[in-house]
Amino acid sequence: MNDLQLTIELTKHPKEKPAADQLAFGTVFTDHLFTMDYTAGRGWHDAKIKPYEPISLDPAAIVFHYGQTVFEGLKAYVTEEQEVVLFRPEENLKRLNRSNDRLCMPEIDEEFALHALKELIRIDKDWIPNKEGTSLYIRPFIFATQPYLGVAPSATYTFMIILSPVGAYYKEGMNPVKIAVESEFVRAVAGGTGSAKTAGNYAGAMKAQEIAEANGYSQVLWLDGKERHYIEEVGAMNVFFKIDGEIVTPSLNGSILEGVTRKSVIELLRHWGIPVHERKISMEELHAASQAGTLEEAFGSGTAAVISPIGELFWKGEKMTIHNGEIGPLSQRIYDTITGIQTGKLEDPFGWRVNVFE
Template identity: 65%
Template sequence: MHPKEKPDVNKVKFGSVFTDHMFKMNYTVNKGWHDPKIIPYQPVTLDPAAMIFHYGQTVFEGLKAYRTEDDQILLFRPDQNFQRLNRSSERLSIPHVDEEEVLYYLKQLIALEKEWVPKGEGTSLYIRPFIIATENNLSVHPSACYTFMIILSPVAAYYPEGINPVRIYVEENFTRAVKGGTGTAKTAGNYSAAYNAQNEATKQGFSQVLWLDGVEKKYIEEVGSMNVFFKINGEIVTPALNGSILEGITRKSMIELLKSWDMPVVEKRLSMDELLEAYNQGLLEEAFGTGTAAVISPIGELIWRDQKMKINGGETGNVSKRLYDTLTGIQTGKKADSFNWTIQVNSLDETTSN
């Protein structure tokens, strides 16, 4: 196998170029998870009756590896990602993986592909673990066979010119998720079901949509595929996890950072009426989304019905900027990691690769 040419990550689209190798292991009812191996990156061959194609039984994760200034490679809270993968799997009736084992396999894969971790401000190696149902059967029941894979993609800075506030449209027609559904799981259908709303927002010149609850269309849940925060009268407010909101690892990290700074943080149900009232009283000071890809996406303007809310003069707020600088600093080793969030990837154990 000849290694691929390393791309200039600043000239390729996010998630469009992949490394030389991938990780793969299979599951069957009789054997459980078995045959873990690192193999050359290659197409996956499936029977047309594979259940993933028909019933959407799949879960995935997204995390990153970072190269530090002294050429170390760091992972950011990968244990949290594999814990969430198992929570998603439980909701989709997929068997759990051993979290410690798959983290070990991931570290081996990255050690093998360490030359693919890009250098440069804001760059990283995006990591996509995922599980698909592979039993060849059209009966409606959980699959008896699965494949777990990890693929890697070098990516550029999400904001090459710095973080800039975006315009957001409040969505009232389409529903992202409801309590008891799959909103708390990272599963494919959640994302494709959001395309219609996103396309409509894009046509109207907005970057994303702000999702409201699926029952009353009243309470704020997420912004696009990110968790959302608001600074209201000095207090940081984020929607409480309610059975339909994804528990973001960046969200969790932001809350822990804010508390360490002795800033008041509240997780609660927040309605659009309350948010508009805070805006009209001059108390809505900042708004931002949080997620793996962007870390923070400041919100400069919200449009709800006939109301336009320009937040912080359309500029990035002080809290947003401080959170972004601190978290990215920890992720890349530029700032001290007093939380023990990062894990260093060491040399490859040759016995684990094929």
């Protein structure tokens, strides 16, 4: 870890905490945040934890005009033994730096960032809900702050971490979601920014999401931007299919986000001796499997929902029902295992769980 020093200023006006059974997703924020600045030639400096407050930026800040910003999402949990734990935070920080590199932004010191994150959670630990299905969502993000109307990397940046107690991501909970296959719009192409977690990817996806929701679907399943045949990912999740007893997930091709939960699902399945094939899979192949009755399960994986079973896909005017619109046994087993490891209900043979107070 570098020689950065972390200063702490505690709030004098604590907020009222919401009831755990009233939590939505991403609407309430804790008492404190972490912030650190970057200046070219100086590096990262002025790391501090301070009361949660609005950001003040120059109207010409590069982030507003040229979109230089990246973010991450992870969670903290309270275990049955009342320990506060994180799930694979080092993977999120590695990915944050990969996103930084793609957007021409300065890398952070991952060890220091984890130290600062732990300290922030220690300070706001009473905000972590302990009702089943709840957690403390963690949002690290970095944005360009230099006031300059020129297309060039910023000379200054701010790195922040905010915390939000959350309930379930989908109102359906673990009930299978309905997803529309997107054939008109494109999320990303190889060589673009699809493998980075940057705001523009999500802004560009909103139109298709809006249309899907208007038609009764929770999310959009994106196809490749070149041929519009090959499955890539769901709006907020990577995606897996069980076809004739085999697990298939789209291979990382430069336009798909490398999910931490995706990686965990693959490692878990291989630990169980279940082979996972990372390869190209077309909608035509998936439709044929559905017609033949060999499309046995489908589910998304992501930090927010962990595992989200897919009960229906809508493609070219046709509804493809999966596992009778019910949760499949493998989806349930993966969900139970990962959430069990996250919350300390199950042993962690992989070393994924990180204790905040150690």
